[in-house]
Amino acid sequence: MINKNGDGGADAGQPAVRAHDLRVRRGGREVLRGLDFAVPAGSVTGLLGPSGCGKTTLMRAVVGAQKGVTGTLEVLGRPAGSAALRPRLGYVTQAPSVYADLTVRQNLEYFAAVLGLARSTRAAEVERVLDEVDLAARATALTRNLSGGQRSRVSLAAALLGAPELLVLDEPTVGLDPVLRNALWGLFHRLADERGTTLLISSHVMDEADRCERLVLMREGRVLAEDSPPALRARSGVATVEEAFLALVAADADNEKDNAGADNDNAADDTRHREA
Numbered sequence: 001m002i003n004k005n006g007d008g009g010a011d012a013g014q015p016a017v018r019a020h021d022l023r024v025r026r027g028g029r030e031v032l033r034g035l036d037f038a039v040p041a042g043s044v045t046g047l048l049g050p051s052g053c054g055k056t057t058l059m060r061a062v063v064g065a066q067k068g069v070t071g072t073l074e075v076l077g078r079p080a081g082s083a084a085l086r087p088r089l090g091y092v093t094q095a096p097s098v099y100a101d102l103t104v105r106q107n108l109e110y111f112a113a114v115l116g117l118a119r120s121t122r123a124a125e126v127e128r129v130l131d132e133v134d135l136a137a138r139a140t141a142l143t144r145n146l147s148g149g150q151r152s153r154v155s156l157a158a159a160l161l162g163a164p165e166l167l168v169l170d171e172p173t174v175g176l177d178p179v180l181r182n183a184l185w186g187l188f189h190r191l192a193d194e195r196g197t198t199l200l201i202s203s204h205v206m207d208e209a210d211r212c213e214r215l216v217l218m219r220e221g222r223v224l225a226e227d228s229p230p231a232l233r234a235r236s237g238v239a240t241v242e243e244a245f246l247a248l249v250a251a252d253a254d255n256e257k258d259n260a261g262a263d264n265d266n267a268a269d270d271t272r273h274r275e276a
């Protein structure tokens, strides 16, 4: 896809994110347990799974903010966490990370300066992202006086500064009304279609799955499946991604039971051998 910076990052045909045997330990426990997946460049890819399955941990790893990562994790053609990736990524955390005592515009001016955007382009860039998230009319409002959904959009606007090639968005539509949710999904697809931006978007709401071109379905620190929504539905012969996910979970649980059974059989064999 498009590599705006032309600096040897994501090449045509190369995925924007590629993971192989990716593992993360948190609090003495392995919370990502050997993930293999790819995020195609220029795609809107959904990361779906129940609460606690590891979506945020995976996103933190992708943006280089997670400790205890092993295995392969390449982002825009470089190892995750490389300093060179910093200006090429936008990350929006679940909790809006903006300053309550600054206005919306002041927040964005501050983030534009921190990001090192050229002084001459900063003002125009701030106005552009304000328009993109539909907050131009609230630009002079103190952030603390905004609604939760508006504050989330200020965070999103900050992540859009500098037109990053990869946007990592952790549940960006939580708490938004259906009209706003629809508008944001429209923006996500415009960014992908018009700018070639890759978007990795987490959600635990399955009805958002069909808005994505590709899905990575997770459960308990593992990838259950990665495919397009129609392919996932067809594979399980069901009408919705939610049903496909439930079918995959059931198959996965059966597998685990079989493996546990096989382990017990092996243990029993060992005991018999020792007793013999």
Ligand SMILES: Nc1ncnc2c1ncn2[C@@H]1O[C@H](COP(=O)(O)OP(=O)(O)OP(=O)(O)O)[C@@H](O)[C@H]1O
Pocket: 026, 027, 031, 049, 050, 051, 052, 053, 054, 055, 056, 057, 058, 204
């Ligand atoms: N700071 C931490 N220390 C230890 N374990 C953690 C920490 N943060 C999260 N975990 C554990 O890591 C696992 C994955 O958590 P993570 O936040 O990545 O899940 P998630 O899928 O994003 O959940 P949600 O949808 O609720 O945000 C969970 O079992 C969680 O308890």
